[in-house]
Amino acid sequence: MKNLQGKKIFVGISGGVDSAVTAALLVRSGAYVTGVFMKGWYPPGMPCTWATERRDAMRVAARLNIPFRTLDVSNAYKKGVIDYLLAEYASGRTPNPDVMCNREVKFGEFARYARLHNADYIATGHYARTTQAVLMRGVDAAKDQSYFLWAIRGDVLAWTLFPLGALHKSQVRTLAKQFNLPVAQKKDSQGICFLGDISVEEFLKSQFDAIAGRAVDEMGVEVGVHDGAVLYTIGARVALHNSLPGPWYVVKKDMDSNELMVSHTRTPRTKTSTHIKLRECNWFIDLSNATEMQYRYHGPIIPGKIIIENNSYIFAQSSQLPESLASGQSLVAYTGEQCVGGGIIV
Secondary structure: OOOOOOOEEEEEOOOOHHHHHHHHHHHHOOOEEEEEEEEOOOOOOOOOOHHHHHHHHHHHHHHHOOOEEEEEOHHHHHHHHHHHHHHHHHOOOOOOHHHHHHHHHHHHHHHHHHHHOOOOEEEOOOOEEEEOOEEEEOOOOOOOOHHHHOOOOHHHHOOEEOOOOOOOHHHHHHHHHHOOOOOOOOOOOOOOOOOOOOOHHHHHHHHOOOOOEEEEOOOOOEEEEEOOHHHOOOOOEOOOEOOOOOOOEEEEEEOOOOEEEEEOOOOOOOOOOOEEEEEEEEEOOOHHHOOEEEEOOOOOEEEEEEEEEOOEEEEEEOOOOOOOOOOOOEEEEEEOOEEEEEEEEO
């Protein structure tokens, strides 16, 4: 890391091991670190873990002897993530709530809060790297989270630190023990950003009056019954009722008829469009550098380029896609380890 001696750094502490080690590394570097726990929005009537997570974050701050603050980001999270998530599912699109959580909350609301308090930098426990305000993949390919960070504004990225980007997860666990952090043995969290162990399907069922419907194969033959088209995204594996042997993956949705088209693989039989339009794009470096794209977190790497047609950004693929692309999902462009930027598939 760069020389951070005496620098004022606000660290997002979630109560997990990654953010705890992030804070510990920055304290060791000689920085003046403040731990900030972000309190999100939580569904009424569903299990809520924020108090437990905040307690763990406070214990980390106490262990490191750093100031601790709680930032209420519930309004930004409800509007920028939850409302967006529900609107996308209702429209039949595939949302990416973690991308929006990063853009609107962690590198939006939290970044503004840190600026207001004259922080020199903000830091999080993401597995990614930056060099000269350019986003890079994390060294640990299994944990790399640059895919979820494409929508961060460049001016925010310029004063963001990712201390874990050059480490592997095993090294982080070892450091947590060496620093004697109270969360060293804590398991990694799963599920939607801020919602803890609540599954997407469980949350959606609490928000929508989903109705069972037909599932048909690519020839139009009924193969089973699903729990409601609004609950699924393109490419997702679906558990059908009264069905022929699977596995079954969603390759198409008809929201009007509440019908799913499913296949035994994510690969579509029919050729997909060779030009995919993108919206809400954000680019860190020159588009001409983009040589490959990533669709889906840890998804396949797709060769291609980004072109501009009629004032719109278009992904032009150079080979048949390995699976169907879903409207609403993020497509992220790379050149080697550098993240060029990304956009939302139209």
